[in-house]
Amino acid sequence: MMSEDRVSVRAVSLERGTARPVGEIAVIDDDRALLELTLMAVRDSGYRAIGFSDPLDALMWASDADPTCIVADLKMPGVEGLDLVAAFCALNRHAVIIVSAFVDVRMTVDAMRLGVDNVLPKPTTGESLIRAIEQGAAALQVAPPREELTFTRRESQVAEMLVGGMTTKQIAQSLSLSPRTVEFFRASLLRKTQSPNSAALASALTRIGFRAS
Template sequence: MISIVDDDMSVRTATDNLVRSLGYAVQTYASAEEFLHSPQLNDTSCVIADVRMPAMSGLDLQARLIADGRRLPFIFITAFSVEADRARAMEAGAICFLIKPFDGDALVKCLDAALAQHGTAPRG
């Protein structure tokens, strides 16, 4: 399952539609906290997360999962191109760091790489 974590409903919906069109199961979350408390957390193969969200950022979510012993592939999406954020994400093992609005093909390539790293079968 691909988990999409973004506080912007329009981004969640568009990303959900793209990922579902590829044949993947998707679950969306409006916050990092909602994702952390979800029973689907254990079924997640990849996280697509916004960098900046209220309360807990996507970067903090990634750090929290690593601290809990969960090394899930992360694809970060953001409207803010801050090199320090990108560096932090990539140093922690993120697959991609995409700037909104991003090209759908770029997300597909990142998703394929993330799922290959996780050991999940790539798209058909």
């Protein structure tokens, strides 16, 4: 996720005196070596940090976490395109930073429309990463978190099919997704609606206004 050049990041960060976000910084990358390198740089800069190599685990954590910065790789196994960061943005309380080797103008524009705070090329320097985290932390302090319930496009599609009684396999076939990806969105819907099981989820989605597609 970042280059070996970690340039005295701790000194840069502490001299600026930027206030820290409430919770741990979350770093998501399926490359474990890069994940550990990024976590080390973030911690060396005075932040607490937690790492994830599984996008579903990261989403489950982010659903309950205090407002903080999330640093996410774009290409994750089992999740397509911007779906992962869209799910984070839809929580409406975290600053989301993308670090990706697939940065281009179109992707950056699409990401910003979702609510992403920053997009960095991969590999990035430690100083660039910490600067983005500091900017995200500052944004969290001036913009109170929004609590309204929002859903990504994929979540809405899955919700309609769940209300219609479709199974994970059927939804996956209909949307040309893997069953693992469907479970990712189903888990997100469970957390957002605070539903304990699938039956309660279908009921909650119906009350919200979802109808079978």
